[in-house]
Amino acid sequence: xxxxxxxxxxxxxxxxxxxxxxxxxxxxxxxxxxxxxxxxxxxxxxxxxxxxxxxxxxxxxxxxxxxxxxxxxxxxxxxxxxxxxxxxxxxxxxxxxxxxxxxxxxxxxxxxxx
Amino acid sequence: xxxxxxxxxxxxxxxxxxxxxxxxxxxxxxxxxxxxxxxxxxxxxxxxxxxxxxxxxxxxxxxxxxxxxxxxxxxxxxxxxxxxxxxxxxxxxxxxxxxxxxxxxxxxxx
Numbered sequence: 001x002x003x004x005x006x007x008x009x010x011x012x013x014x015x016x017x018x019x020x021x022x023x024x025x026x027x028x029x030x031x032x033x034x035x036x037x038x039x040x041x042x043x044x045x046x047x048x049x050x051x052x053x054x055x056x057x058x059x060x061x062x063x064x065x066x067x068x069x070x071x072x073x074x075x076x077x078x079x080x081x082x083x084x085x086x087x088x089x090x091x092x093x094x095x096x097x098x099x100x101x102x103x104x105x106x107x108x109x110x111x112x113x114x
Numbered sequence: 115x116x117x118x119x120x121x122x123x124x125x126x127x128x129x130x131x132x133x134x135x136x137x138x139x140x141x142x143x144x145x146x147x148x149x150x151x152x153x154x155x156x157x158x159x160x161x162x163x164x165x166x167x168x169x170x171x172x173x174x175x176x177x178x179x180x181x182x183x184x185x186x187x188x189x190x191x192x193x194x195x196x197x198x199x200x201x202x203x204x205x206x207x208x209x210x211x212x213x214x215x216x217x218x219x220x221x222x223x224x
Contacts, residue, residue, distance in 0.1 A: 042215055
């Protein structure tokens with residue numbers, strides 16, 4: 001089954017404690033992206049990757065890091081989380097950056113930073 | 115900077131009625147996408163509109179794109195309860211970034 005998986009689905013942590021949210025897709029997609037969703041703000045892009053070892057900043061990259069060492073995986077790293085990073089996070093993938101194909105979203109990770 | 119605005123933000127409509135959700139954007143783009151999100155769920159792709167004048171239909175939903183007016187519409191025909199969800203439009207910024215609108219929360223009641 002074609003899918004995008006994220007782990008963990010729920011996470012409560014404390015300020016400053018490094019964490020990683022994993023994202024994996026099994027569709028051999030080149031393009032992957034991370035978004036955060038906050039009430040009243042819609043979805044905002046954090047980082048995206050057009051292929052292995054190619055990443056770039058989205059609209060709200062501050063406080064986040066990503067890596068793309070393998071095509072299928074695109075982890076989101078919060079080196080020192082702060083309460084303003086409490087949000088719902090979605091990973092997504094698509095065939096290419098031209099968006100001519102459907103973008104598939106993961107189930108989401110709800111993060112709370114105390 | 116590309117900005118995407120949707121209206122209305124909230125829409126409560128009776129079953130069987132028709133309505134339109136609007137998506138306006140501020141800079142040139144010829145790629146626009148519509149997504150649906152059910153409460154507590156992820157996003158599901160509805161339509162991909164890739165050129166001026168593009169029109170796509172799926173069931174009771176029809177989406178169109180006017181790149182000259184920088185406007186897309188999502189038209190709902192004879193609404194049913196199953197269409198209750200939040201609908202997002204998203205616009206390609208032409209720099210590999212996708213900018214989302216704030217969403218339209220649709221509630222269909224009997």
